[in-house]
Amino acid sequence: MTEEQTLSVDDTLAALRAVGEATRLRLIALLAESELTVKDATAILGQSQPRISRHLKLLAEADLIQRFPEGAWVYYRLADGPEGQLARDLVARISLEDPVLAADQERFRAIRKAKADEAAAYFAARALTWDRERSLHVSEDDVEKAMRKALGDKPFQSFLDLGTGTGRLLEVFADQYATALGVDASHDMLAVARANLAKAGLSNAQVRHGDVYALNVPPRSFDVVAIHQVLHFLEEPARALNEAARALRPGGRLLIIDFAPHQLEFLREKHAHRRLGFAHDQMERWLEALELDLEQVTDLVPGDGNDTNLTVTLWLARDRRIVTDLPARDTSREVA
Structure with missing residues (x-):
């Protein structure tokens, strides 16, 4: 010490x-x-x-x-x-059995569940118009181009999209991955995502109901994990990052896309946002604690015609474990 x-x-x-x-x-x-x-x-x-x-x-x-x-x-x-x-x-x-602390934990779990239910209701009501509602910042086209540039054009084996929503990222990177899995807590969102994947003919991509705080995927099993505009909806974004890091293969990359800090309180009231963006140093601390090396940070600032003034930030981090640590790959478990 x-x-x-x-x-x-x-x-x-x-x-x-x-x-x-x-x-x-x-x-x-x-x-x-x-x-x-x-x-x-x-x-x-x-x-x-x-x-x-x-x-x-x-x-x-x-x-x-x-x-x-x-x-x-x-x-x-x-x-x-x-x-x-x-x-x-x-x-x-x-002692975890202390009656006072046990009661505190019970009330804490009730508050956490109420917030999760509120967010689920929000997403269920907006599943069909979700992509349109995400137009409060630079164009999604520009964000997707920046994501493609960050990851480069080399193919990779497996892709995990956390909070996949309508499954858009599964379409964006379809020409680079061999297999892909999208995870979301909203059944309504997943219904839209499945329809979109079927329409695009993506048989090598699947979506699954799941919790970003407790991923039901094998550890160290994905080359690229993406978290696109999800963290600001979460009460505990660091917990979700921990799960994302657990899913990375040695040398794998984590791509995070979210808002820079802002003061738009109406996003909490009308759009279920829990966090008003993330600062560079805060994200760097979280990634360092997970033993991920931050390789790239990109800020996408809106033009003069956008009066919401929301900046989108991309963080690209890499698992620092060397690839030679990787155990024999069990391809049968990559996408269940």
Whole structure:
């Protein structure tokens, strides 16, 4: 362990004092599992917003947690440094059967399910017009050209599209992959995607109902994984990135397409967005934690005629494991 990963006696005592209170310990236990907003924490712990905000402020001052403003919302998560690791170690020592913490987890799961149901309802209602509704930024044509340029023109064996929606990326890269799988949580979206694939005659591509937080695919099984305009709909984008990285073969590439940070709050209210874009440094931190090397970042800025001012960013990262680590390929399991 390096000096940067350790704490002085004073810093350790300060961190322990900060977490040494029932509400703050409950907050740390929740944040060890997922990042939260004040609104989420208020609903889970059943306390007032000013009280929760005060406890979060004290935890942040002790460097146990970090706050990330995003439009009108602020997300809190455990810090990356030694203080954050100390918090994780403390939580790991607490019994999961503690009745207070178990009740917190139950309410947390209920909130998470309600948000997932809300998003599912949104997508079900808009499945047939989804591609048209994604015209709030530079043209999809330009985005697709940038994606093709990022991946290059060399063929690859297997392609995984997370949150495939109408299956558009399965069509875009059809001339490069040997087999492809699209995963989506919306049955309505998948119905549209299947119709589109049939119309395009793509028999080597399939779609499947699935959860981007818990992929039902073999690990280390795809050469390219794409996440196109999906992360901003998710409560926990880092969890989805972790699953995407797990699906990559050694040397495989992860292509992420999403919005740069913006202030368009109406996208939360009318379009079920959970995140108002992602900064370059935030995405780089997530990818580094997954041992992925960021190879390319491209910003597609809208022209003067687009009054929404939404910039689309492409991140291309590569699994740093060397290809010689790859076990014998089981092609029968690539697309079930």
